[in-house]
Amino acid sequence: MLDMAETRESFAGRLRTLRKQNNMSQTELGQRAGLHYTHIGRFERGASRPGGDTLKRLADALGVSSDYLLEGSVEAAAKAKFTDRELLQQFQEVERLSEDDKHVIKTLLDAFLTKRQLQVLAR
Secondary structure (H helix, E strand, O other), X not given: OOOHHHHHHHHHHHHHHHHHHOOOOHHHHHHHHOOOHHHHHHHHHOOOOXXXXXXXXXXXXXXXXXXXXXXXXXXXXXXXXXXXXXXXXXXXXXXXXXXXXXXXXXXXXXHHHHHHHHHHHHO
C-alpha cells in the first residue's frame, strides 16, 4: 500500500501531467475548476490535497474521473475499456457539450449503430 507521501506525489504528478496534456496553465485550470491558481500550484507540488467537491471539479475540467485523478487506474479513467484513445478523447469532449448537443450526438450514434445492426442481419 502507498504511504501518504507517495499518494500525494502520484496525485500531484497526474494533475500536472493532465493539465499540460490539455495545454492549460495553472490559471486556466483554476478558472475552469472555479479555483485560484495558487491552489493548483499547491496541489501539483503535493503541498495539499483537494476535498471531494474540488476533486470533482478538477477532474471535470481535465476530462477524467475523480478516481483516475486520485488512483491513476486506466479503468477509472474511462470507466470503460476504450482502446481507441482518440475516440475516448472525443467522448470526453462530448461530455462538455450542452444537453441539446449531446442529444444530437446520441441520436446520430444510435442511427449509425442501428443501420450497422441491420446490415449485419441482412447478410
